Amino acid sequence: MFENASRPDLTYAPLDRAAHLRDDPAALDAMRGRPDARALPFAKRDLLLNGERYERLGWTALDDPLVTGAELIFLGLEDSAPRYAAMLEETEAPAGGTFIEMRTAILSGDFGGENAATASGALAMVNWHRTHGRCARCGEATAMTQGGWRRDCAACGATHFPRTDPVVIMMIERDGHCALARNVNFPDNLFSCIAGFVEPGECVEEAVRRESFEELGLTLGRVAYASSQPWPFPMSLMMGCIAETTDEAFTLEAAEIAEARWLDRDGVRRMLAGDIPDMMAPRKAAIAGTLLRDWLEGRIGWT
Ligand SMILES: [Zn+2]
Incomplete structure (x- = not known):
């Protein structure tokens, strides 16, 4: 924390x-x-x-x-x-x-x-x-109750509650550098922190470790929560974490990640300022931008 x-x-x-x-x-x-x-x-x-x-x-x-x-x-x-x-x-x-x-x-x-x-x-x-107009249990139509905070199925009696999908997003640091990646689906040159859905049976830290290894081939040391952001597209909760590694070489998951780079603080500062021509920074409103600025200014992290 x-x-x-x-x-x-x-x-x-x-x-x-x-x-x-x-x-x-x-x-x-x-x-x-x-x-x-x-x-x-x-x-x-x-x-x-x-x-x-x-x-x-x-x-x-x-x-x-x-x-x-x-x-x-x-x-x-x-x-x-x-x-x-x-x-x-x-x-x-x-x-x-x-x-x-x-x-x-x-x-x-x-x-x-x-x-x-x-x-x-x-x-x-x-x-x-x-x-969620139909019941996930029996398929019949459901109706809004509790001012919209529940949907009930009259056919089978099931009650359904508003859903939030947990996503982990992680700023990975190594000796004063941070890992930034370009997802294959990102618009041109956008680099950001890697992210992924938490899977059933995982805690937040496990999801961070799994995603880091799957997407970048990095094995992590410490993992800590930093901040979180509800992201209503359609109904996610982005859980921002910071993690450390001693691994330097990336092994990219080709289906997901087109490129990854290590940037030191000066590099991150220049990217956020738009001074690296082939690296577009995460948008300011997205939590990736918050994590990067917090790391840059010493509010989160260990190095
Ligand atoms: Zn039902």
Whole structure:
């Protein structure tokens, strides 16, 4: 644990989740009738902005025709006023509004801060509902309950809860250098920390060791948690770790990794500044960027 590790983007959304209200049907009903209740509309997976400025989320009153009849997910309270995500089918924005694709907006670096954190949590819930309309046990249709925090199957009685998929992402250091890799699926020249899904039966540290060996051929010494980031594309939790190795030679997993390099701190600094022509740095909003900056500035790591 590194107590000075930075908080990645998309974390610490300012809403009070008010989870105790989710299983209180009378309270949920009463909140929907409040004049200060607002919903954040998603057309499929695209977020409504009021205008074109990222700081103006498209919060909409519940009696607005845009959200009337839409399924609502209770996100929590903002100064005691209820907040929802509204799941819309149509993609035509109301007058003055714009629907945006959030991944592009977040990676551009223009959409961040508290609003992006709130919208990201909402999007992860929308993504879950949109892909879990049928019961995983019996295949019948399920219905939203608990303000959107559960789906129930009337046919077999199964209950289904929102899902988060754990992913490990690791900054590997060796004697003042850090390993950066270009995935075969990355856009041109983008180098980043390697990452992979945690598999059933693994703890976080085991997943980090396995991925490092599989993708780069590196055997690790210490592994430690640094920070984490919810990443709603569609519903992951990126668990950022730092690890050390004494191995220098890479053995690349050809199907995944096109190239890997060791950079010292000066190299990382130059890459982040855009001064290495054939290496594009991870985007600022992604946790890989947070891990690199934290390592560069001594907030995480051992060397
Ligand atoms: Zn069922």
